[in-house]
Amino acid sequence: MVFAAWKTHWTNAIVDNNKVINVEQTADKNAYQLEPDNTDLGHIPGEFGLPIVGKTLSIVKDFYGTIDQHYKKFGPISRIGFGGTRGLLVVGPEYYKQIYIDTEKNFSSRMGYNNSLAHFYGGSLLLQDGDEHRFQRRIMQTAFKTPAMKGYLKVMSPLIKSTTDQWGGINNFHFFPEVKSLLLDVACRTFIGIEGQGPVAEKVNKAFLDVGDGLMGLIKREIPGTKFARGKAGERYLSDFFDSLIPDRRTAEGNDMLTYFCQEPDADGNLFSNDEVRRHISFLLFAAHDTTTSALSHVLYEIGKSPQWQQRLRDEILSLDKDDIEYDDLDKLPLVDQAVKEALRMHPSVMMMQRRTIRETDIGGYRVPANTVLMIAPMYSHMMPEWWDEPETFDPDRFGDERKEHKRHSFNYMGFGGGGHKCIGMHFALMQTKVFLFHFLKSYRFKFTENFNPALQSIPLPKPADDLPLILERL
Numbered sequence: 001m002v003f004a005a006w007k008t009h010w011t012n013a014i015v016d017n018n019k020v021i022n023v024e025q026t027a028d029k030n031a032y033q034l035e036p037d038n039t040d041l042g043h044i045p046g047e048f049g050l051p052i053v054g055k056t057l058s059i060v061k062d063f064y065g066t067i068d069q070h071y072k073k074f075g076p077i078s079r080i081g082f083g084g085t086r087g088l089l090v091v092g093p094e095y096y097k098q099i100y101i102d103t104e105k106n107f108s109s110r111m112g113y114n115n116s117l118a119h120f121y122g123g124s125l126l127l128q129d130g131d132e133h134r135f136q137r138r139i140m141q142t143a144f145k146t147p148a149m150k151g152y153l154k155v156m157s158p159l160i161k162s163t164t165d166q167w168g169g170i171n172n173f174h175f176f177p178e179v180k181s182l183l184l185d186v187a188c189r190t191f192i193g194i195e196g197q198g199p200v201a202e203k204v205n206k207a208f209l210d211v212g213d214g215l216m217g218l219i220k221r222e223i224p225g226t227k228f229a230r231g232k233a234g235e236r237y238l239s240d241f242f243d244s245l246i247p248d249r250r251t252a253e254g255n256d257m258l259t260y261f262c263q264e265p266d267a268d269g270n271l272f273s274n275d276e277v278r279r280h281i282s283f284l285l286f287a288a289h290d291t292t293t294s295a296l297s298h299v300l301y302e303i304g305k306s307p308q309w310q311q312r313l314r315d316e317i318l319s320l321d322k323d324d325i326e327y328d329d330l331d332k333l334p335l336v337d338q339a340v341k342e343a344l345r346m347h348p349s350v351m352m353m354q355r356r357t358i359r360e361t362d363i364g365g366y367r368v369p370a371n372t373v374l375m376i377a378p379m380y381s382h383m384m385p386e387w388w389d390e391p392e393t394f395d396p397d398r399f400g401d402e403r404k405e406h407k408r409h410s411f412n413y414m415g416f417g418g419g420g421h422k423c424i425g426m427h428f429a430l431m432q433t434k435v436f437l438f439h440f441l442k443s444y445r446f447k448f449t450e451n452f453n454p455a456l457q458s459i460p461l462p463k464p465a466d467d468l469p470l471i472l473e474r475l
C-alpha cells in the first residue's frame with residue numbers, strides 16, 4: 001500500500017513535469033525501495049530486545065539510559081529493535097559524517113522513514129532520495145530566502161506580541177499547550193496564508209493534530225475508532241482543503257509558503273503539481289510545529305532552572321532598545337541564538353533520525369548488508385564528553401566564538417540534522433524562536449510553580465512531562 005501511494009506520486013511527477021525519463025532505468029535505480037528491511041545482523045554485537053516491540057518500552061521509559069547501556073556494552077555500532085523495526089544503532093560524529101555526506105550514495109532517507117512516516121508523508125521531502133530530492137528541494141528553497149523570511153517576520157511578530165501580552169497574571173500558566181497553540185496560529189498564516197482563528201482554522205488544526213496522532217497509532221489500518229483512521233480522515237480533510245486553495249494561489253499575490261510552492265518554477269519553467277504542493281505543505285506543517293514547540297519549551301525549562309541565563313538573555317534583548325523586532329535585529333541577538341542551539345543540544349526535538357542502506361557497506365569496520373535500517377541518536381552524541389565540556393550543564397557560551405565546541409567535528413552538533421536533508425526550515429525556526437523570546441522575555445520574568453515536576457518526556461515528543469507550569473511576573 002505504501003509503495004502504491006508512492007508510485008502514483010512518482011508517475012505524476014514525471015507527467016506533470018513533462019520530462020523525458022527512461023522509466024525502466026529509473027525503476028532499476030529505485031529497486032531498493034521494493035526490498036524489505038534486512039534484519040540479518042547476527043554478526044554485529046547488540047540485542048534486538050523483545051519480539052516485535054524490541055527495546056521500545058525501555059527507550060520510552062529512559063531514552064538516554066537505554067542508548068548509554070547499548071553503547072557501553074556493545075560499542076558504537078550495535079543491533080537494536082525499536083518501534084517495530086530491527087536495525088543498527090549508530091553512535092558518533094564520524095559515522096554520522098559518513099552517513100550524511102554519503103559520497104557514494106549508500107544511504108536512503110526515504111527507506112529509513114518508510115516504517116514510521118510513509119503512511120502519512122510519502123513523497124514529502126524527507127521521504128525522497130537522490131536527484132528527485134535535490135530537484136524538489138531546490139524549488140522549495142525560494143520560500144526560505146531573505147525576501148520571504150522578511151515577510152514571515154512581519155506577520156509573526158505582531159501575532160506573537162499580542163498573544164503573549166494576554167498571558168500575564170496567571171500563576172499556573174501551562175506553557176507547552178499555550179505555545180503549541182500560538183505556533184499553530186503562526187503556521188496557519190505563514191505557511192498556508194489563512195487566519196489562525198475561526199472555524200476554518202479550527203478544522204485545519206484538528207485535522208493536523210489528528211494526523212499527528214494517527215502517526216503514533218499502533219494499528220496501521222483504517223479501522224473505525226482507531227487513531228490511524230482518524231489520522232487518515234484528517235489527511236483527507238487537509239488534502240481537500242489545500243486542493244480548494246491551490247487554483248487561486250497559482251496566480252494570487254501572497255507571502256505564504258503555499259503560494260510560493262504554487263508559483264515557483266523549476267529551471268524548465270514547470271510548476272509543482274497539485275499533488276506535490278499538497279504533500280510538501282502538509283509535511284512542512286508537521287516538520288515545523290512540534291519541533292519548534294519542543295525547542296521553545298526546553299529553552300524555558302533550562303532558563304527557568306537558571307535565572308542568571310534568563311536575565312542574560314533578557315539583557316541582550318533589552319539592549320536592542322526596541323518595541324518590536326525587525327529582520328536586521330536577528331543577528332544582534334547572538335546569546336539568544338546560542339541558547340536555542342544549546343537547548344537543542346541537550347534536548348534535540350528530533351531525538352532519533354533514520355536511514356537505510358541502499359547497498360552493502362562498511363560502517364565502523366562492520367559489514368552492513370543492503371536494506372539495513374540505521375538509527376542515529378543525536379540525543380546521545382550531543383552528551384558525549386569526548387565532544388562537549390561538561391555536557392550535562394546548560395551553557396550557551398559553548399556555542400560562542402571563543403569556545404565553538406560545536407565545531408570540534410562537522411557532525412558533533414546535529415540539532416538540525418546535516419548533509420542533503422539538513423533542516424530546510426532551520427532559519428525560519430531560529431527566527432521564530434528569537435521573535436518569541438524577544439517579546440516574551442521583555443514582558444515577563446518567570447519561575448516554575450512550587451509543585452513543578454522537572455521530569456522530561458522523550459516519546460512521542462520531547463517535552464517537559466508536566467507541560468511546564470509557570471508563574472509569570474509582568475515587567
Ligand code: HEM
Pocket residue numbers: 109125126127137283284287288289291292295344348349350353354414415416417418420421422423424425426428429
Ligand atoms: C526547532 C525547530 C526544528 C528542528 C529542531 C528541526 C529539526 C530537523 C532535523 C533534525 C531534520 C533532519 C531529519 C533527518 O535528516 O532525518 C529536519 C528536516 C526537515 N525540516 Fe526541520 N526542524 C525544525 C523546524 C523546521 C521548520 C520550521 C520547518 C519548515 C518551515 C522544517 C522543515 C523541515 C523539512 C522539510 C525537513 C526535511 C528536509 C529534507 O529532507 O531535505 N523544520 N528538521
